[in-house]
Amino acid sequence: MGLQSRHLLGLQGMPKEDIQLILDTAVSFKEIINRPIKKVPTLQGKTIVNLFFESSTRTRTSFELAERRLSADVVTFTAATSSVSKGETLKDTARNIEAMKIDMVVIRHNAGGSAHFLSRIIGANVINAGDGQHEHPTQGLLDMYTLREHFGTLEGLHVCIVGDILHSRVARSNIYGLQTMGAKVSVCGPATLMPRDIEKLGVDVYFHLDDVLPSVDALNVLRIQLEREAGGYFPSLREFHRYFGVTKERLDKVGKPIAILHPGPINRDVELSADVADGPHSLILQQVENGVAIRMAVLYLLGTHN
Amino acid sequence: MSAKQTLIDAKGFARTVTRLAHEIIERNKGAETLGIVGIRTRGDLLARRIAHKISLMENISVPIGSLDITLYRDDLRGKLNQPQLKTTDILYDIHDKNIILVDDVLFTGRTVRSALNALMDIGRPASIQLAVFIDRGHRQLPIKADFIGKNIPTSFTQQVQVMMSEIDGEDAVYLVEEGENI
Numbered sequence: 001m002g003l004q005s006r007h008l009l010g011l012q013g014m015p016k017e018d019i020q021l022i023l024d025t026a027v028s029f030k031e032i033i034n035r036p037i038k039k040v041p042t043l044q045g046k047t048i049v050n051l052f053f054e055s056s057t058r059t060r061t062s063f064e065l066a067e068r069r070l071s072a073d074v075v076t077f078t079a080a081t082s083s084v085s086k087g088e089t090l091k092d093t094a095r096n097i098e099a100m101k102i103d104m105v106v107i108r109h110n111a112g113g114s115a116h117f118l119s120r121i122i123g124a125n126v127i128n129a130g131d132g133q134h135e136h137p138t139q140g141l142l143d144m145y146t147l148r149e150h151f152g153t154l155e156g157l158h159v160c161i162v163g164d165i166l167h168s169r170v171a172r173s174n175i176y177g178l179q180t181m182g183a184k185v186s187v188c189g190p191a192t193l194m195p196r197d198i199e200k201l202g203v204d205v206y207f208h209l210d211d212v213l214p215s216v217d218a219l220n221v222l223r224i225q226l227e228r229e230a231g232g233y234f235p236s237l238r239e240f241h242r243y244f245g246v247t248k249e250r251l252d253k254v255g256k257p258i259a260i261l262h263p264g265p266i267n268r269d270v271e272l273s274a275d276v277a278d279g280p281h282s283l284i285l286q287q288v289e290n291g292v293a294i295r296m297a298v299l300y301l302l303g304t305h306n
Numbered sequence: 307m308s309a310k311q312t313l314i315d316a317k318g319f320a321r322t323v324t325r326l327a328h329e330i331i332e333r334n335k336g337a338e339t340l341g342i343v344g345i346r347t348r349g350d351l352l353a354r355r356i357a358h359k360i361s362l363m364e365n366i367s368v369p370i371g372s373l374d375i376t377l378y379r380d381d382l383r384g385k386l387n388q389p390q391l392k393t394t395d396i397l398y399d400i401h402d403k404n405i406i407l408v409d410d411v412l413f414t415g416r417t418v419r420s421a422l423n424a425l426m427d428i429g430r431p432a433s434i435q436l437a438v439f440i441d442r443g444h445r446q447l448p449i450k451a452d453f454i455g456k457n458i459p460t461s462f463t464q465q466v467q468v469m470m471s472e473i474d475g476e477d478a479v480y481l482v483e484e485g486e487n488i
Binding site: 300 | 374377378382388391392393394395423424427428429
């Protein structure tokens with residue numbers, strides 16, 4: 001029993017048994033977060049530092065809740081309130097925090113590889129909460145958990161990731177994780193937002209949403225970062241919505257239910273129309289609930305393993 | 307002395323379950339206010355057997371639940387092998403119920419301590435009574451069972467193995483010398 005690694009840095013190369021263990025463990029935690037007293041004493045006496053160099057509401061809140069519900073002591077640094085804004089390097093920040101005797105670090109950073117870097121220089125367990133355009137493993141895990149809960153299994157499922165694949169760490173974690181678990185993954189988006197050689201990851205690439213819809217079981221719709229419009233990746237948000245927006249009209253034409261996931265925050269009526277986001281096949285709020293259970297599972301598995 | 311000694315056989319097992327059920331009903335003057343909670347894994351199976359007996363005797367169905375105490379253990383950090391986490395399944399409101407907490411073997415008392423904390427996090431029962439199949443002594447905490455299937459003096463290094471047909475293929479209790487795992 002137990003995970004093979006003492007850090008959670010990404011889903012690339014993570015063994016199937018480890019992913020399975022995290023997903024199974026999260027089932028127990030989902031029961032706990034639905035109790036009147038949503039707290040267990042498991043990580044009592046452990047100190048966890050959340051280092052958020054990039055803004056985040058959902059992920060940070062979700063991690064903090066998960067940590068507190070396991071009775072850990074929690075400190076959160078955000079870029080704006082820390083010495084990073086005074087020019088301190090990541091290495092110095094991390095070493096200084098470690099000198100305060102901490103057990104685990106959750107890090108979000110705009111540079112890919114920052115979590116790996118941290119895991120090499122400090123002794124605490126490191127959890128990647130999103131590093132640049134590289135990976136966001138807990139999001140990948142909670143997406144898989146939500147899909148498994150909805151469909152009963154991931155084996156043989158066809159999931160299409162839609163939108164800005166190029167800048168998306170969520171896409172990468174989903175591709176690695178879902179493929180390990182035996183699901184088929186496709187990607188769909190404008191050519192300008194498609195990474196070169198993405199098909200080498202074993203995914204099918206689509207440039208027209210209507211081509212892929214008939215064969216998919218679920219869509220994972222990514223957020224369009226609004227500043228990308230100014231970057232010239234696509235002409236206008238309206239045009240993006242017309243070609244790649246997931247709308248009720250488009251889904252109705254397929255004639256079968258397609259589950260909808262979105263990592264949030266949603267740009268309503270850009271990548272996802274409001275009636276789909278709030279529709280009967282939307283799993284978006286389940287994703288948020290499951291996110292806390294998944295993070296509790298990861299913290300528990302890393303925090304109690306020697 | 308043989309390495310593996312039979313303490314209770316299948317017939318004795320059934321009789322002990324019946325006696326525990328009788329004692330529980332007697333002490334609680336019926337079964338109306340009872341809720342039964344077993345500690346996973348074998349305590350849970352025993353709880354089901356006892357609840358079944360009580361239902362037959364009193365003609366009412368007694369609510370059953372199972373408790374996983376992994377997250378409340380005091381030895382999580384020292385363990386070499388991380389225990390498999392299972393779910394707690396108590397689908398009824400334990401508030402104001404007289405809870406019968408069931409486990410197979412009472413030894414150091416640490417499992418029961420964890421279970422008491424776990425139950426208190428779920429609700430506020432009117433009382434908690436402890437029923438164990440085997441009390442083997444060597445308590446490390448001030449904990450005492452209300453209902454005991456059999457008292458068995460043991461040395462600290464021996465193992466008491468409660469076997470149940472649901473998972474072990476037979477109903478029996480064995481005393482095993484240290485290092486001999488079956």
